Amino acid sequence: MEGCTIIEFILLVIAYFIGLILLGIYAHKRTKKTAQDYFLANRTFGPVILFFTLAATNFSAFTFLGFAGKAYDSGFGQYGIMAFGTAIMAVMFYVIGRKVWKLGKEKGYITPPELIGDRFNSTSLRLLFMGVMVVFTIPYLATQAIGAGMLIESVTGASIGWQIGAIFTMFVIMIYVIFGGMRGSGWTDVIQGVLMISALTLAVVFIAINLGGFEAANTMAYNASPELFTRPGGGDFFMPMMWFSFMLLWIFADPMFPQIFSRFYTAKDEKSLKQSMILYPIVVSFLFLCPVLIGIWAHGVGLDVSGQKDMVLPMMVANYAPGFVYAFVMVGALAALMSTADSQLLSLSTMLSHDLPFKKRKISEINIGRMLIVILSLFAILFVITSYNPREGIMGTLVKTTFSGLAVLCPTTIAALYWKRATKYGCIASILIGETSVFIFQYNILPTFGLLSAIWAIIIAIIVLIVVSYLTKAK
Amino acid sequence: GLWWRQSEPLMFGLPFWVVYLLILTLITSVAFYLFSKYYW
Structure with missing residues (x-):
């Protein structure tokens, strides 16, 4: 890491983590002791916060690591399915988001299963809907923690192991979510969203400059691996039926993530939902190009990723950008991971505290939610320590289970x-x-x-x- | 309402169909704007 030592990176991460915790504590001071306020920020998110909290929650570990890894493997097709697929998905902000927001405001709904169960007057349907959301979100939560651990291990040259990094990150998330609730999660999402966008942009700019310009970097990659510039791409992955599948998948799957669904409730008004819908395609059109370009450019420079395709982006930034950019990009990647994990943690604890038929509550729903945040964090940490294989491709693991199950x-x-x-x-x-x-x-x-x-x-x-x-x- | 096995011509070093999809994504944003203004 030229121009930035491991100690400097660790200090930067610690400063960033402290900033998030302080923001969580400030949000705590602004939060009233009602479930509506703690779990939904009293439905007050305007266009800016709503857009960033939707985007930062939606764009996760694989926006940074998985996209670049898949592009390294399969080529530019990855950009098509992710950018346009995610952009057209925003039509669901109208189809589902608008209705959910209206019903939530009229009837005081807090969780997705509550709306579904109440519509059909069925506790069994409510519990089934919640069960599916919980079962498919917990492994995804663990994946975010694993991604953070892998990043920290990669940056520190294994001075800090991936498991320690994952546990430390999960602990920080747990603290600011316990304090700040949805308001803390939304506010930190704005910071993390800005960090993520600037980090990816900086990474592409500096790598392109180092490789002799944008066009030169592409030409080098084209000469080395021309199959990445066509479809079906490397490994014949993007066959027409697969392309069609992915274009359709995000429309059905993304709004069903509990952390996305819950955010429809938090909108201040319909204008906030409308503006988020309009901004979504603009941001993804260039943001998703960044990791894809970096993954493909790795072929042009003959980078040896030796089986660690998901780490191609950090490796490229480490080799072709100044040290301070590398440190900033790594913090941006952590922001992408954490902004998804904190939302998952909050939405899971909200559902479990609100939808399970607890009887004779002696403690408030907010405190039950906080206890569940601790339990879920420990559960994710247990996943990290024991059963999860972090060497499997993140994208592969996710598409195999989470997206299909929620769709x-x-x-x-x-x-x-x-x-x-x-x-x-x-x-x-x-x-x-x-x-x-x-x-x-x-x-x-x-x-x-x-x-x-x-x-x-x-x-x-x-x-x-x-x-x-x-x-x-x-x- | 939108070139398999083709990559050339390259535009700014990108395959032309990637530029096409980028423009289509931005057009989607314009469609959302008009939709939210005149229908929603």
Whole structure:
């Protein structure tokens, strides 16, 4: 690390962590002792905070590490599916977000399962919806912590092991989420979002300058690996059916992440949702190009990633940018990880404290939420220490489980918001059979004909929802 | 309402279809603006 020592990097990270904790404590002072205020910031997020909290929550470990790793493998196709796919997904801010916001404001809903359960007057559907969200979000939370640990290990030359780094990061997140609740999470998301965007931009600019300019860097990569500039790309990954699958997947999957769904409740007004929808494509159009370019440029310079594709971005920045840029980019990457993890932690604890049928509560819902934040953090740390294999590609792990599993909830959500004839039995059958089909297609028990298993699972969930709803009686 | 196995011509060193998708993404933002102004 030229121009920046390991000690300086550690001091920068500590200063950043202290800043987040102080912001969490300040948010705590501004938060009233009501569940609405602690869990939803009293539904007061204006356009700027709402946009940044949605974006920073949505763009996670693989925006930094996974994108670059996948682009190193498969080429520019990664930009297409991520940038346009995520941009068109913002139409769901209208289809789902607007309705969720209105119902939340009218009926005081706090969690996604609460809205679904109340619409069908069904506790079993509410618990099933919550169960799916929790089961598919906890591994994703652990992945963020692992990503942070890997980054810290990489920067410090293994002076700090990835497990220690992951545990320390998780501990800091736990502290500022306990204090600040949704307001703290939203405010820190603004800082982390700005950090993330500036870090990626700086990384591309400095690497391009070092490689003789933007066009020269691309030309070097084109001469070394021309297959990355076409589709299907490296390893023939982006076949037409796969391309179609990814373009469709984000529309159904992204709004179903509990941390994204919950943020629809926090909007101050519809104007905030509208402006977030308009800004989303503008930001992703250039932001997602940055890690993809860096991953592809690695071929032009003959970088040896030796099996660690997810670390191609830090390696490129370390080799082709000044030390201070490297340190800043690494803090930006940590910001991307932490802004997703804190939102997941808060949304999980909100659901578990609000949707589980606790009886005879002697302590307030906020304090139950805080205890759950501690328990979930320890659970994620346990994941880190024991069972998770951090050497697997992050993107592969996520797409295999989380996105498909959550996308199955989308037909039920749309039916709850729009379709009067839908029944709770239709929704329960749709979720159960949809989730089963995720694994049936995932393990090739049935052929997918080149599509992602998630697409088949969504189609099956829609068909089951319609058929069972018509066969059962709507109240 | 939008070139498989092609990469050239390169524009700023990028495959032309990447530039096309970048422009399409920005057009999506314009569509959202008009949608929120005239329909939502």
